[in-house]
Amino acid sequence: MINKSLKELAAMLASKDISSVELTQEYLNRIDRHNPEINAYISLDQEKTLAQAAAADQMLAQGTASALTGIPIAQKDIFCAKGWQTTCGSKMLENFIAPYDAGIIERFNAVGSVNLGKTNMDEFAMGSSNETSYYGKVQNPWDRRRVPGGSSGGSAAAVAARLCAAATGTDTGGSIRQPASLCGLSGLKPTYGLASRYGMIAFASSLDQAGPMAKSCEDMALMMNVMTGFDERDSTSLNREKEDYTRDLGKPLAGLRVGLPKEYFAEGLEAGVAKVVEAAIDEYRKLGAEIVDISLPNTMLSIPVYYVLAPAEASSNLSRYDGVRFGHRAAEYDDLMDMYCKSRAEGFGAEVKRRILIGTYVLSAGYYDAYYLKAQQIRRLIAQDFERAFEQCDIILGPTAPSTAFKAGEKADDPVAMYLQDIYTIAVNLAGLPGMSIPAGFAPADDGKELPVGLQVIGNYFDEARMLNAGHAYQQVTDWHTRMPEGIA
Amino acid sequence: MSLSTTDVKRIAHLARIAVSEAEAEQTLQKLSGILGLIEQMQAVDTTGIAPMSHSQDVTQRLREDVVTESNQRELLQSIAPAVENGLYLVPKVIE
Numbered sequence: 001m002i003n004k005s006l007k008e009l010a011a012m013l014a015s016k017d018i019s020s021v022e023l024t025q026e027y028l029n030r031i032d033r034h035n036p037e038i039n040a041y042i043s044l045d046q047e048k049t050l051a052q053a054a055a056a057d058q059m060l061a062q063g064t065a066s067a068l069t070g071i072p073i074a075q076k077d078i079f080c081a082k083g084w085q086t087t088c089g090s091k092m093l094e095n096f097i098a099p100y101d102a103g104i105i106e107r108f109n110a111v112g113s114v115n116l117g118k119t120n121m122d123e124f125a126m127g128s129s130n131e132t133s134y135y136g137k138v139q140n141p142w143d144r145r146r147v148p149g150g151s152s153g154g155s156a157a158a159v160a161a162r163l164c165a166a167a168t169g170t171d172t173g174g175s176i177r178q179p180a181s182l183c184g185l186s187g188l189k190p191t192y193g194l195a196s197r198y199g200m201i202a203f204a205s206s207l208d209q210a211g212p213m214a215k216s217c218e219d220m221a222l223m224m225n226v227m228t229g230f231d232e233r234d235s236t237s238l239n240r241e242k243e244d245y246t247r248d249l250g251k252p253l254a255g256l257r258v259g260l261p262k263e264y265f266a267e268g269l270e271a272g273v274a275k276v277v278e279a280a281i282d283e284y285r286k287l288g289a290e291i292v293d294i295s296l297p298n299t300m301l302s303i304p305v306y307y308v309l310a311p312a313e314a315s316s317n318l319s320r321y322d323g324v325r326f327g328h329r330a331a332e333y334d335d336l337m338d339m340y341c342k343s344r345a346e347g348f349g350a351e352v353k354r355r356i357l358i359g360t361y362v363l364s365a366g367y368y369d370a371y372y373l374k375a376q377q378i379r380r381l382i383a384q385d386f387e388r389a390f391e392q393c394d395i396i397l398g399p400t401a402p403s404t405a406f407k408a409g410e411k412a413d414d415p416v417a418m419y420l421q422d423i424y425t426i427a428v429n430l431a432g433l434p435g436m437s438i439p440a441g442f443a444p445a446d447d448g449k450e451l452p453v454g455l456q457v458i459g460n461y462f463d464e465a466r467m468l469n470a471g472h473a474y475q476q477v478t479d480w481h482t483r484m485p486e487g488i489a
Numbered sequence: 490m491s492l493s494t495t496d497v498k499r500i501a502h503l504a505r506i507a508v509s510e511a512e513a514e515q516t517l518q519k520l521s522g523i524l525g526l527i528e529q530m531q532a533v534d535t536t537g538i539a540p541m542s543h544s545q546d547v548t549q550r551l552r553e554d555v556v557t558e559s560n561q562r563e564l565l566q567s568i569a570p571a572v573e574n575g576l577y578l579v580p581k582v583i584e
Contacts, residue, residue: 357520
């Protein structure tokens with residue numbers, strides 16, 4: 001049951017082999033059993049969840065069901081869901097009960113999907129290990145001493161440990177793809193502007209994008225059909241024709257031009273990861289793809305550019321947490337200024353504060369041109385790298401992350417080392433392109449433990465259907481995506 | 490570009506975040522590391538390159554100037570730290 005695809009689950013629900021209430025209860029039981037250790041969920045509300053499942057059963061009985069009706073989905077705790085505690089991984093929002101639904105949540109509700117619970121994440125999505133969450137670390141189901149990646153670490157662990165049928169994530173610099181890589185699942189960040197940001201707690205608005213995290217590309221295509229679409233309440237939402245992301249699944253890959261950026265295979269990439277990625281590329285050769293060498297010369301600059309733009313936008317977005325209308329307020333203070341300063345000092349964790357300070361600094365008087373403007377200019381150079389690359393190829397393949405899952409605490413005290421986790425993913429956000437990670441095998445860690453490795457697929461703007469087919473074709477000839485960690489029975 | 494703890498405290502004040510002396514000291518080290526990383530940008534010649542804020546060529550949408558929100562004062566204030574008679578309470582700012 002727990003390894004069934006969304007399509008198989010939908011068929012079982014349609015044929016009444018199982019009801020949504022039964023399926024949901026099965027996942028809630030699994031969560032009861034494993035979440036105390038794995039800590040993938042921050043908040044659960046069985047009553048609300050089961051009421052949604054019962055309503056889904058009604059839809060199934062009435063014949064108004066669609067692909068995801070009655071399917072239990074884990075929602076990253078960055079999405080406001082009406083009546084649910086919505087913390088964004090922060091103490092600041094510990095008491096925040098969302099008064100409305102995010103656009104993404106509305107879409108899942110409209111098709112009768114079941115919200116299983118809100119998943120753990122790095123505080124305000126700032127982190128690559130889930131260690132910055134106020135609600136505790138998340139264990140990587142493949143090795144409980146290791147991190148699941150971040151910031152969508154709870155969603156990744158929930159999918160990997162089969163504590164949900166599928167999950168949502170958000171990706172500002174790699175927050176869907178890197179945890180998908182470290183936990184051995186499939187994760188997709190769509191083209192910027194396809195998924196609504198309404199009610200998705202803002203980190204860096206020009207980069208944030210929601211996407212699916214699931215067991216396969218086929219599952220992600222079904223999730224994409226629900227998650228994407230124009231939302232007038234999101235000022236950067238793109239008004240485009242609705243697409244069916246399953247439309248290309250099953251098309252042959254013969255003649256597909258696959259670009260390999262030389263910068264993604266250079267120094268910094270672990271040998272074990274490189275070997276797995278190269279084996280995956282060989283599979284694409286066998287599937288008839290044509291391999292092309294390409295160059296993305298400004299790759300290394302994506303990290304400094306990101307660590308100007310993202311903190312600058314974050315410092316501005318997070319100024320709303322003032323302890324007045326919602327969120328944490330300090331118990332004692334002298335005056336209004338003191339109330340702001342203390343509430344924010346108490347409500348935010350160390351990494352969030354660091355990024356707010358960096359952002360405040362680069363935006364402060366006299367520094368705008370040297371930092372923010374400069375970063376936006378280099379951002380264009382990075383986007384132009386991809387533009388040139390896509391003249392030579394249809395998709396780009398490479399590693400998602402430079403290493404497999406690292407041990408908890410290993411990089412927690414060194415922000416710069418942590419930031420380098422996102423060296424292959426950040427440029428994709430800066431350019432606004434779609435990118436995904438799919439399981440491609442295992443590499444041994446320094447202690448001999450075999451850990452999942454993700455293959456990154458980068459596509460041109462709005463080319464998600466082709467990317468999903470490229471992943472799907474690979475998942476038809478390999479079984480990495482069906483592997484499950486031990487100890488999750 | 491090297492920061493001092495005085496700079497850190499000034500930036501923290503701009504960001505409305507209280508920092509103790511010890512925190513300012515610790516933060517200084519971490520921020521310096523990050524700023525060192527950012528400094529790599531300065532080696533790039535960006536003369537004549539238009540800054541990029543969105544990947545697509547889009548403009549700000551406008552909507553009709555009509556009321557679209559309903560009154561949800563009670564719901565929205567139910568999550569506020571301190572309210573009275575439908576107003577948000579803050580420390581006195583005008584004598």
